[in-house]
Amino acid sequence: MAERCWCLVVTLCGVLSAAAFGFKCDLYEGSWVYDDSYPMYDSSKCPHIRKEYDCIKYGRPDLTYLKFRWHPTHCLLPRFDAEEFLRKMRGKKIMYVGDSISLNQWQSMVCLLHAALPSQSNISQETINSTTTVTYEDYGVSISMFLSHYLVDIAEEKIGRVLKLDSITDGDIWKENDVLIFNTWLWWYRRGEKQPWDYIETGTKILQDMDRMAAFHEALTTWANWVDSDVNTEKTRVFFQGVSPSHYNGADWNETGVTNCAKETLPISGSTYNGGWPMAEKVVEEVLSSVKKPISLLNITRLSQLRKDGHPSSFNAFKGMDCTHWCVAGVPDTWNQLLAVALG
Numbered sequence: 001m002a003e004r005c006w007c008l009v010v011t012l013c014g015v016l017s018a019a020a021f022g023f024k025c026d027l028y029e030g031s032w033v034y035d036d037s038y039p040m041y042d043s044s045k046c047p048h049i050r051k052e053y054d055c056i057k058y059g060r061p062d063l064t065y066l067k068f069r070w071h072p073t074h075c076l077l078p079r080f081d082a083e084e085f086l087r088k089m090r091g092k093k094i095m096y097v098g099d100s101i102s103l104n105q106w107q108s109m110v111c112l113l114h115a116a117l118p119s120q121s122n123i124s125q126e127t128i129n130s131t132t133t134v135t136y137e138d139y140g141v142s143i144s145m146f147l148s149h150y151l152v153d154i155a156e157e158k159i160g161r162v163l164k165l166d167s168i169t170d171g172d173i174w175k176e177n178d179v180l181i182f183n184t185w186l187w188w189y190r191r192g193e194k195q196p197w198d199y200i201e202t203g204t205k206i207l208q209d210m211d212r213m214a215a216f217h218e219a220l221t222t223w224a225n226w227v228d229s230d231v232n233t234e235k236t237r238v239f240f241q242g243v244s245p246s247h248y249n250g251a252d253w254n255e256t257g258v259t260n261c262a263k264e265t266l267p268i269s270g271s272t273y274n275g276g277w278p279m280a281e282k283v284v285e286e287v288l289s290s291v292k293k294p295i296s297l298l299n300i301t302r303l304s305q306l307r308k309d310g311h312p313s314s315f316n317a318f319k320g321m322d323c324t325h326w327c328v329a330g331v332p333d334t335w336n337q338l339l340a341v342a343l344g
């Protein structure tokens with residue numbers, strides 16, 4: 001989805017000067033460029049980064065991955081301005097809803113804001129049930145993370161834990177916010193010990209299992225119907241985050257035989273990715289296009305595919321190979337820059 005933005009003319013000596021064209025430009029089409037003024041914050045000064053994402057703390061030696069800025073081909077993505085963001089969002093409640101990828105993005109946002117605010121700022125944090133909220137009291141802005149792996153419900157019933165593809169009871173909490181950013185995908189193919197449900201309910205049927213992509217499609221459709229029936233989009237801006245890619249298959253970036261991101265220290269240059277467009281992302285885009293109310297896709301899939309270097313690999317508290325989540329600081333900062341522009 002194209003966003004309006006000021007387009008720029010590149011002049012001599014790399015100096016950029018703004019020209020007020022204002023034709024449509026696609027913020028999600030572009031490439032990564034080296035920029036020594038990045039990252040936007042020092043992660044060692046951001047309290048409470050989850051131990052899965054705190055790559056430098058857990059020994060990541062190469063730091064070039066922090067130095068890349070997303071460069072849309074036909075326009076400039078503005079640097080994140082924390083104070084301006086809080087001023088624009090004054091009095092508003094922002095909530096990320098989804099799995100640990102949402103948590104990744106929420107933490108990045110909290111770090112981006114934390115880094116830019118004076119030390120005497122009045123910031124509070126509390127956790128109630130599944131929701132952690134950081135409130136910037138001076139602005140009345142709150143940023144929450146609601147952990148929900150599937151968006152649809154998991155209910156404890158006599159037969160066991162049932163994943164209910166047609167039900168979203170937490171929606172009553174979500175819709176009280178002014179900005180919602182949804183995401184779900186990671187957990188849909190989990191099986192065995194890692195699968196947090198015993199049965200799956202679709203319509204009136206209770207099954208032991210079903211085609212997982214079909215289940216994902218059905219749950220997203222439930223979500224889409226919920227937006228149309230329950231969310232007042234005059235008050236609440238709704239975003240859905242595109243599928244965040246993993247990097248376990250070197251063939252996706254011309255390194256056949258490589259099975260993880262351990263040796264990756266640079267992004268893919270240019271805009272093309274061998275790995276193709278994820279099936280799940282096609283499902284997301286199809287379902288989103290059926291929503292009648294105005295919603296936005298935060299289309300971060302392609303730009304993140306290019307960042308095979310952005311994952312923790314084994315630089316986390318567990319030393320386990322993780323090419324799914326993202327280092328903070330890192331790629332999720334760009335997702336939040338894009339969110340800030342979209343909220344303009």
Ligand SMILES: *[C@@H]1O[C@H](CO)[C@@H](O)[C@H](O)[C@H]1NC(C)=O
Nearest residue numbers: 001002028029285297299302
């Ligand atoms: C998302 O971005 C990709 C890559 O730029 C593009 O091919 C795709 O059409 C975009 N999807 C939507 C719904 O705009």
Ligand SMILES: *[C@@H]1O[C@H](CO)[C@@H](O)[C@H](O)[C@H]1NC(C)=O
Nearest residue numbers: 127128129130131172173174
């Ligand atoms: C937290 O969860 C409990 C149990 O589901 C519920 O009774 C309570 O209202 C919830 N608290 C808030 C603040 O939502």
Ligand SMILES: *[C@@H]1O[C@H](CO)[C@@H](O)[C@H](O)[C@H]1NC(C)=O
Nearest residue numbers: 120121122123124136137138
């Ligand atoms: C911080 O904000 C809270 C809630 O608005 C307020 O009660 C408190 O007095 C503030 N503290 C300071 C030091 O400003």
Ligand SMILES: *[C@@H]1O[C@H](CO)[C@@H](O)[C@H](O)[C@H]1NC(C)=O
Nearest residue numbers: 253254268269270272273274
């Ligand atoms: C991968 O290799 C193909 C064929 O050699 C080439 O056309 C393509 O540009 C390469 N892609 C990347 C991302 O390096």
